[in-house]
Amino acid sequence: MVWIAGSTVGAGGAGNLIFNNIPSGFTHLQFRCFMKSTRSDIAIGFNPILAQFNDDTANNYANHMLRGDGSSATSSATAPNNYAYFGQMPGSVSTEANIFSSSVIDILDYSNTNKNKTVRVISGYDTNGASGVQTALLMSTAWFSTAAITKINVRFDAYGNPFAQFSRVDLYGITSSQVTGA
Amino acid sequence: MGVYELSGAGSIKTGRTLYTSMNAGNQYGAMVPIGSHTFSGSTSDIEFTNIPQTYQDLFFTVYGRATFAANDVLIQSYVNNDFSTIYSTTRLEGDGTNAYSNRQTGNSGLQYGYIPSANSTTGAFGSITGHILNYANSTTFKTALARHANDRNGGGTTGLYVGLYRSTAPITRLGIATYGVGNFVAGSQITLYGIRAVSS
Numbered sequence: 507m508v509w510i511a512g513s514t515v516g517a518g519g520a521g522n523l524i525f526n527n528i529p530s531g532f533t534h535l536q537f538r539c540f541m542k543s544t545r546s547d548i549a550i551g552f553n554p555i556l557a558q559f560n561d562d563t564a565n566n567y568a569n570h571m572l573r574g575d576g577s578s579a580t581s582s583a584t585a586p587n588n589y590a591y592f593g594q595m596p597g598s599v600s601t602e603a604n605i606f607s608s609s610v611i612d613i614l615d616y617s618n619t620n621k622n623k624t625v626r627v628i629s630g631y632d633t634n635g636a637s638g639v640q641t642a643l644l645m646s647t648a649w650f651s652t653a654a655i656t657k658i659n660v661r662f663d664a665y666g667n668p669f670a671q672f673s674r675v676d677l678y679g680i681t682s683s684q685v686t687g688a
Numbered sequence: 689m690g691v692y693e694l695s696g697a698g699s700i701k702t703g704r705t706l707y708t709s710m711n712a713g714n715q716y717g718a719m720v721p722i723g724s725h726t727f728s729g730s731t732s733d734i735e736f737t738n739i740p741q742t743y744q745d746l747f748f749t750v751y752g753r754a755t756f757a758a759n760d761v762l763i764q765s766y767v768n769n770d771f772s773t774i775y776s777t778t779r780l781e782g783d784g785t786n787a788y789s790n791r792q793t794g795n796s797g798l799q800y801g802y803i804p805s806a807n808s809t810t811g812a813f814g815s816i817t818g819h820i821l822n823y824a825n826s827t828t829f830k831t832a833l834a835r836h837a838n839d840r841n842g843g844g845t846t847g848l849y850v851g852l853y854r855s856t857a858p859i860t861r862l863g864i865a866t867y868g869v870g871n872f873v874a875g876s877q878i879t880l881y882g883i884r885a886v887s888s
Contacts, residue, residue, distance in 0.1 A: 509717045509885045512744075526765040538745060538883065540821045540831075574780030574789025574848070581787075604856060608821040630850030631831050634776040635793040642780035642789065642850045672828055676744060676885055678718055 507536065512676035519544050519668030523660040523675050530617040530654055532679030537611040538560065539629075539660070541595040542602075551637075555592040555609065556661040559623070559649055563588055566650045574642040576635070586682040590647035592660060593629025598670055601636035617654040624648055694713025719747065722880040727821040729755070733865030735766075736880045741858055743882030750816035751877050754805040760845070761805045763816060764797030766863040767830070767853050771796050774854045781847030793840055798851035799868060801836025805870060808840040813876070823859040830859060855860035857872065 510532075513523050528535070543553055552573075572581050591607030596602040609629035615621055627645035635684035660675050662668045720743070722764075725734040739746070754761040767775075773794040780789050792799065803814030818834035830853040838844045864878050 507716045507883075512885050538819075538821060540828075572780065572787070574778060576778045576789055576791030579780055579782075579789040581786040604827075604829040604854075605852065606822070606828050606831055608819060608850075609834045610819055610833065626832055628835065628848055630778060630780075630833060630848065632776050632778045632791070632850050632852035634852055634854060635791060640778040640791060640850070642778045642848045644780070644848060672822075672825070674822070678883075 508532070508681060509681045511678045512674060513572050514674040515660065515669045515671055517671050518672055520673070521662040521668045523669070525658045525660070525677050526656070528656050528658065528677070529679065530656070531681070532617070533682045534653070534680040535613040535616045536678045536680060537592060537609070537660075539593060539609040539611065539674070539675045540606050541609065541675070542606045543595050543597045543667045544670045545597040545665055545667040546599055546642045552594060553597060553665070554589075554594050556589040558589060558659045558661065559651070559655050560653055560657050561659070562649070562651065563642070564674045567620070568650070569634035570642040570646045570650045576640045589661070590625050590649060591627060591645045593627050593645065594631070594641050594643055596631050596633065597667070603631055605631055605633055613655065619652050619654055622648060622650050623655060659682060718884050720824055720882045720884060722882050724877065724879040725750070727872040727874060727876040730871060732868060732871045733863050734878050735861060735863035737861045739860050739862060740882060741860070742884070743824070744822070744885045745883040746820040746823045746859070747881040747883055748818050749879050750800070750803070750864060751813055752803045752811045753803055753873045753876055754803060754866050754870040755873055756805045756866070757807060758805045758869070759807050759840060759843060760802040760814070761866050761869045763800045763801055764795075764867050765799050765800065765832070766865065766867060767855070767859055768861050769863075772857070775799075776852045776854070778850045779847060781845050783845045784843070797865070798832050798853060799849050800832075800834035800851070801849050802838040802845055803836070804838060804840050804844070808843070812840050814838040820859065826856055826858050828846070828856060829854050
């Protein structure tokens with residue numbers, strides 16, 4: 507596994523985190539996200555981290571999720587959709603202070619030009635039972651395109667609020683060839 | 689070929705080239721072993737101390753079985769030798785019949801899931817993998833993600849646990865334990881890895 511690029515959000519927040527010219531030489535990609543929204547007017551029930559591939563903003567995506575909110579487990583699906591889901595994140599109400607979500611996103615065979623792409627996500631955050639809605643989340647997205655993924659735009663939340671300071675996204679390449687070092 | 693990284697603070701920036709080429713000679717692994725332990729059967733935990741603060745995230749694996757007289761045992765972590773009730777967990781779990789979610793607050797450890805124990809099918813071991821992102825950050829609480837597979841040939845659970853350690857202290861010590869509910873059987877193994885970014 508090799509680190510490709512990453513970004514940490516500074517003071518004032520950030521709206522889009524763009525990974526462009528992603529090398530095609532890896533076998534798979536993995537994103538590791540530590541995220542929080544700046545939304546502060548209400549504890550957010552479902553606030554997904556959104557992503558789009560190769561500037562595709564059309565309804566070429568479909569999603570599934572299995573979600574636990576600490577009270578019940580629910581399953582849902584959205585098709586078609588114009589986003590991939592990269593997990594969920596808390597907002598910035600007082601009960602969510604200092605709390606960020608962790609997400610690990612795998613995209614296998616991202617550069618294969620014979621296959622549509624599938625995204626697999628584990629994500630979640632806990633609020634110690636506070637009025638924010640904690641979540642443990644399994645998600646998947648199908649992107650119906652055989653194009654190799656060369657650009658990924660990790661977008662601000664569905665409500666238009668930027669990512670909060672200290673949020674970060676790191677992109678890794680997983681190779682099937684031997685590399686030097688650890 | 690360039691790889692562009694969003695840089696700067698506070699606003700959307702145009703991309704800048706992080707580095708201009710990728711080839712096998714310049715690549716190095718991002719997942720680095722910090723420590724590993726194989727149990728002899730007489731202890732209930734392992735603590736990794738003096739964890740380097742130079743990685744981005746921590747990742748660990750548990751492949752284990754416990755000695756306690758029960759079907760399975762909950763595996764937890766204590767952080768920085770902190771056994772106070774400063775931990776909480778949201779669970780998403782299935783037991784082969786039902787899918788359910790619950791939460792626990794005021795815990796004395798980060799909960800990761802279950803492994804088989806003495807009353808379960810002979811030879812059944814459980815598998816747990818866990819991520820603790822931004823473990824060395826001194827401004828945020830710590831959120832752990834752990835998946836467990838605990839199949840006991842007719843019983844068991846699989847699930848995703850999300851844990852919160854309500855402290856901004858960087859993690860320098862991490863113990864993984866049965867919390868006194870028996871020991872790990874001989875052959876159980878726990879490994880801790882650091883996940884690094886190029887600047888660390």
